[in-house]
Each structure stands twice: as structure tokens, then as C-alpha cells.
Amino acid sequence: MSATVATAARRTRRAVRSRVSHSRRPVSRDAGSLRGTLSKYDPRRTSLSSVAAERARTLARSEDLVANDWAAASVVDSITVNTIGSGLRPQSHVNAQRLGISPEDARKLGEDMEWAWQLWNRQAHVSGKLHFDDLVFLGMRSLLRCGELVHIPVMLPSAGRDFALCIQDIHPARLCTPSDRRLDTSLHDGVEISPYGQPLAYWIASPRSTSLSRSYRSLASSEFQRLPAATGHRPGVFHCFRAEEEEQVRGVSRLAPGMKLFRHLNDSLDYELMAQIVSASFPVFISVKDPNSVVGAFAQEEDEAPGKHYQYLEPGQVLYGNKNEEPTVLQSNRPGSNFTPFAEMIMRAMAASVGMPYEVLAKDYSKTNYSSARAALLEAWRVFMLYRTWIVRHYCQPIWRMVQEEAWLRGMYQLPKGAPDFYEAIHAYTNASWIGPARGYVDPVKEITATREALDLKLCTHSEVIAERGQDLDEVWDQIEREQQRLRKMESGTEERDDNSNE
Structure with missing residues (x-):
């Protein structure tokens, strides 16, 4: 019996050693290590x-x-x-x-x-x-x-x-x-x-x-x-x-990821603008070496105190230097030749941080053709629709439901006969869609033609097309019907006879 137990124990030890020796040893990832260029990259968690x-x-x-x-x-x-x-x-x-x-x-x-x-x-x-x-x-x-x-x-x-x-x-x-x-x-x-x-x-x-x-x-x-x-x-x-x-309990500003970019680019533009102002208002500087000369005497009359220093510059100002001072002419070489592409690169990064195309952020379409402009606007439109759907779901629709509840309690409208109670089917009564501003067209001819073909192929509905233009289907069709009725009257002369009878 003891031999059997000892044999079983040896088999168990061999099985354990086998499992240990064949256990998986994953490759060390640079992303989680403290070596190389990431050795200093150790983000901190914010305390509660x-x-x-x-x-x-x-x-x-x-x-x-x-x-x-x-x-x-x-x-x-x-x-x-x-x-x-x-x-x-x-x-x-x-x-x-x-x-x-x-x-x-x-x-x-x-x-x-x-x-x-x-x-x-x-x-x-x-x-x-x-x-x-x-x-x-x-x-x-x-x-x-x-x-x-x-x-x-x-x-x-x-x-x-x-x-x-x-x-x-x-x-x-x-x-x-x-x-x-x-x-x-x-x-x-x-x-x-x-x-x-x-x-x-x-x-x-x-x-x-x-x-x-x-x-x-x-x-x-x-x-x-x-x-x-x-x-x-x-x-x-x-x-x-x-x-x-x-x-997550509280919201964070959409500008937070790119806040450094926004702030530092704004400071850079301010500094470059100030450099241009200083360069444009550079005054005339007159060096005074002989205080007994005519110019020196004039300078002494203007300022009796020796060692005068000028802090502010005004356009067209004439400055008289002190004895033994030599003027140094400022060179107007700002901004540098690479400033414009560098600022554009920063603005593209800023736009990406807020989920917007560069063209929308900078309002700059000078470097786009029809295809690139349409691609940028479509990308922006996806973001706009995301925000619109979100605010409708969490804000507009609940308020619509509250308004309709009070309107029904005040007797502003009556439910149809045989319909269930308002509170029993409140979601069915207050179902609604929300129409926002129109998307607009880059090339109206091309896009309207594409919309017409989509309608013919039953790929979209008239309600969707009209909603994209920021209008209501019922209001548009009712207005079209009224206009067509009036046109038929005008063509048949009925409207003119009605006007004469009224006279």
C-alpha cells in the first residue's frame, strides 16, 4: 500500500514539473515596461x-x-x-x-x-x-x-x-x-x-x-x-x-484633450503679432556722440536727465540716444518661413482632438476640391448628427413628454374614442422625431440628382429627404397641394372670375 502511494506521489510531482516547464511565458511588451524612451512615461491616476x-x-x-x-x-x-x-x-x-x-x-x-x-x-x-x-x-x-x-x-x-x-x-x-x-x-x-x-x-x-x-x-x-x-x-x-x-459622474469639456494646443497656438499668434507691431512702429534713432553739437543741444533740451532709456515705441517717433550709444537696427524677419505650415499642422491636430475636420475649424476651403470638401463636410455632419441625436434623446424628448402630459391634463386636446388612457400608453402617444437645420449642398445639381435616384430605387423616403433640408413633410406637401390647386384655378380662369365677382 505504501509503495502504491509513493508511486502516485512521484507521478504527481512529475506532472507538476511538466506543467511548470511548459507554462506560457509571454513576451514583455514595451507599452508596459519602464525601459527605453518610455522609461519616464508613468501616468498618474487622479485621487478621488x-x-x-x-x-x-x-x-x-x-x-x-x-x-x-x-x-x-x-x-x-x-x-x-x-x-x-x-x-x-x-x-x-x-x-x-x-x-x-x-x-x-x-x-x-x-x-x-x-x-x-x-x-x-x-x-x-x-x-x-x-x-x-x-x-x-x-x-x-x-x-x-x-x-x-x-x-x-x-x-x-x-x-x-x-x-x-x-x-x-x-x-x-x-x-x-x-x-x-x-x-x-x-x-x-x-x-x-x-x-x-x-x-x-x-x-x-x-x-x-x-x-x-x-x-x-x-x-x-x-x-x-x-x-x-x-x-x-x-x-x-x-x-x-x-x-x-x-x-463617469460628471462631464468634461470637449476642448480638454487639445487644450494645450489651443492655448499655446493662441500665445504664438499673439507673440508674432506683437513682433509685427514693434517692427512696423520702429522709430528713428539718433545717436548723440558730441553733446556740444546742435543735435546734442536739442537732445539735452528735450531731456536734461542723462542716461535716458526708452521703454515704449510709437509710430514715427524720433529717439535721441545717450552719449556713446550706437543704435542696433531690428530686422523684421518674423514670422519665419515655416510658421504657416507649422501653424496649419497644429490646427489640424486641434481639429482632430475635437472630432472636427480642419476645414470646419479654420473655415479654410482654399485647398479643397469638390471631393475633398464633400468628404470633410460628411465627416463633420456625422459628428453634428451624433450630438443632435444625443441631445434629442436625453433632453428634448423627455421635455416633449412633460409638455404633452400637462397639455392633456389641461384639456388642450382629447384622446380618440376607444383609445387607452394617456398614462397607460404615454410612450405611444408622445412618440416624435426631431428636425434640425438643413445639411446644405456642396454641388446642388449632383446631390439632388443622387437623391432623386435614391428615391427611385427606394433607398430612402421623402420624409428623410425633406427632413435633411430642415423641413416637415406634412407642411411641405400641404403647401405644395395648396399651390397646385391655385395654379389649376389660374390656368382655368376660375380665380380671375372669382376676383371679378368679389368686385
């Missing part, structure tokens, strides 16, 4: 205590760039104008099949919903001065500049309003953790979350003093408002940002 401070500093720098840097302002303006433009228009698509109603009833209900939206659109802002289109425009700029938008739905019943619902825009810097709650593990940079990462409430700084000398992050919780993330089925706060990392 410094995340909020770093994000707040990034926000302040981004706002400064948008306010003072032409390239950053160009990025924000280009994306906002092409994504939102003058506004996003909802087109109601009541799901007749799921509601068990006729298409005619669904269309009539959709028209009533769109009319209720138009009434609310003009009084959407809490101040009554901004339309909903303006709020979406501000929200998109806040998303690009600050990385997120923070809007609060408020029920504000007052005389002269058709709806109680209105929206209050909040600067994202006001969303932060109070100074006396920083040890609260459920608070992450002003957002109170559940153990599963679900937002429960938002802490909005509301300082009592109108002249705030301290930062919002230094205020105590007594100077904050705690707003629940939702009240029943209705959102309590719209905190929208594009999540690009796992477990």
Missing part, C-alpha cells in the same frame, strides 16, 4: 479627493478659451450652429397601430400636440424671455464648453401663462459638493448617487450673498439646494453629459 478640483480647473480654462481664443470659439460655434441652428422642431408620430386608433385620428392628435408645443415653446424659459429653441442652443454650448448641461424643470403657475412647466438653466459650476459634506461617500462632485451609481439628488449652490467672493466649493450645505433627480416619473433635474468612461 482631487477629481473635483481638477475638473473645476478644466472648466474654468475651457470657458476662458471659448471667450478669448478664436479657434476654440470656432469649434463651439460650428458644432452648435450645425447641430441646433435656429432650433429643433418636433414632428409627432402617434403610434396608431399600438393605440388601436385610425391613422386619421392619430394625425389629428399629432397636429394638436404640435400646436400645444408651439404655445409652450414661446414661454419655455423661467424668465419668459427665451424660447425652447434658445434653451437647446444654450444647452449645446454648455455641453461643449463645460462638458455638461444642467437645467431644472420648474412648475411656475402665473397669470398669462398657458403652461406651468418652464425650464431654468444653471451654470454647471454651481453643481458641486458642499465643503462640510466632502467625507460623504454617496456624494460625487455634487451628485448624490446610489450604490448602483443611479443619481438620487443634485446639490446646487445657492449662496445668500449676491457678491460671491469665495468659490462655490467652499460653501457649506446650508447654502445649497438639494434637488431630487426625479419626482415620480418626471425628471427633477436635467444633468446631461456624454459618458466616455466607465462610472
